[in-house]
Amino acid sequence: MMSKTNIFLVGPMGAGKTTVGKRLAETRGMEFIDSDSEIEIRTGVDIPLIFEKEGEDGFRKREKLVIAELAQRSHVVLATGGGAVLDPDNRQWLAARGLVVYLHASVDQQLQRTARTDHRPLLQNVPDRRATLQRLFEMRDPLYREIADLVIQTDGRNARVLAREIEDHIDRPATAL
Numbered sequence: 001m002m003s004k005t006n007i008f009l010v011g012p013m014g015a016g017k018t019t020v021g022k023r024l025a026e027t028r029g030m031e032f033i034d035s036d037s038e039i040e041i042r043t044g045v046d047i048p049l050i051f052e053k054e055g056e057d058g059f060r061k062r063e064k065l066v067i068a069e070l071a072q073r074s075h076v077v078l079a080t081g082g083g084a085v086l087d088p089d090n091r092q093w094l095a096a097r098g099l100v101v102y103l104h105a106s107v108d109q110q111l112q113r114t115a116r117t118d119h120r121p122l123l124q125n126v127p128d129r130r131a132t133l134q135r136l137f138e139m140r141d142p143l144y145r146e147i148a149d150l151v152i153q154t155d156g157r158n159a160r161v162l163a164r165e166i167e168d169h170i171d172r173p174a175t176a177l
């Protein structure tokens with residue numbers, strides 16, 4: 001499948017896109033790119049500062065530029081940010097240019113895996129992190145599903161197992177996908 005040489009990971013914060021993506025790229029000998037890291041490299045500042053100075057809108061514009069460009073690459077594993085699918089153009093580019101893997105996680109699991117992080121501005125200074133994650137998830141889950149070629153349940157499963165499950169799917173004959 002020539003058009004599917006890329007693997008694009010989508011899903012909510014704490015699904016493990018960055019962690020699983022790195023591992024997958026390593027085992028398959030592919031380049032790993034994280035759209036958030038790419039934005040930080042290009043701007044020279046971190047994501048929270050971009051939100052602070054430019055708001056979420058400013059961040060989304062930068063995210064869109066990066067995704068438009070990275071989706072044109074070949075043979076990459078791209079971990080997107082949890083909100084990358086909000087933009088219809090982003091969804092179209094991702095769907096057209098790679099195998100889209102939705103890493104699914106329950107809100108409880110998202111909450112656990114984002115507990116110690118201070119680099120996710122949407123979860124900072126909110127009165128109820130669970131309610132915030134729940135609201136985002138309800139809004140975004142249909143968008144992840146809209147473009148997913150593959151949905152992987154991540155609750156209680158480690159990154160190694162998840163990377164292998166994705167590999168198993170990729171290496172199956174195309175008819176079985």
Ligand SMILES: Nc1ncnc2c1ncn2[C@@H]1O[C@H](COP(=O)(O)OP(=O)(O)O)[C@@H](O)[C@H]1O
Binds near residue numbers: 156
């Ligand atoms: N399958 C997993 N099992 C346990 N912990 C995980 C798993 N995937 C990720 N983590 C941990 O959860 C946190 C968030 O993971 P991350 O890869 O940054 O998620 P995302 O990029 O989807 O927001 C990190 O501390 C990471 O080590």
Ligand SMILES: O=C(O)C1=C[C@@H](OP(=O)(O)O)[C@@H](O)[C@H](O)C1
Binds near residue numbers: 120
């Ligand atoms: O869900 C979101 O809107 C966001 C998720 C983050 O990426 P991760 O999903 O990798 O945490 C990052 O892009 C930014 O903080 C916004």
Ligand SMILES: [Mg+2]
Binds near residue numbers: 036079080081
């Ligand atoms: Mg990430």
